[in-house]
Amino acid sequence: MSIQKxxxxxxxxxxxxxxxxxxxxxxxxxxxxxxxxxxxxxxIQCAQICRLAVAFMAQGSEYAQDICQLCADICQKCGDECGQHEAEHCQECAQACHRCASLCASMVA
Incomplete structure (x- = not known):
């Protein structure tokens, strides 16, 4: 099994x-x-679902796409929330979340 994809x-x-x-x-x-x-x-929830998604992808699980869809949804919501705050750590997090949401959604599509 290859996790390259x-x-x-x-x-x-x-x-x-x-x-x-x-x-x-x-x-x-x-x-x-x-x-x-x-x-x-x-x-906290976003970090947890991201780590779960990584594990399912690494295992080549038949449920990886389902977990990644949920991950995309939570990452989008987290990124939107973080983006509302001016703190640098929030803005950096928002960027990472939105990128992850986009890649997870693309992987599922």
Whole structure:
């Protein structure tokens, strides 16, 4: 089994998970934590689904496309939320999330 067909998507998911972890941790240091709660919640969920998608793609699972579709949806929502905040870590996370969402959606199509 070759995971080459998933290579770019796996890389994007791994990068997205790292940016989401960083964003969630950084958001917890922001002065107005109440405004960051949804961002933190989505960061955590996005990082988790990205790592799950990577595992399913690496295994060549018959469910990889289903997981990747869900990953695309969550990444899009997380990226949209992060994009609303001015903090640099949020903007960087938004970019990583939107790229991952696009690649996961393309992989499913």
């Amino acid at each position: 998933y290579k770019e998507c796996i890389e994007a998911c791994n990068i997205c998970a790292v940016y989401c972890d960083n964003c969630a941790t950084s958001c917890l240091q922001e002065p107005n934590l109440e405004n960051m709660a949804e961002c933190v919640r989505l960061d």
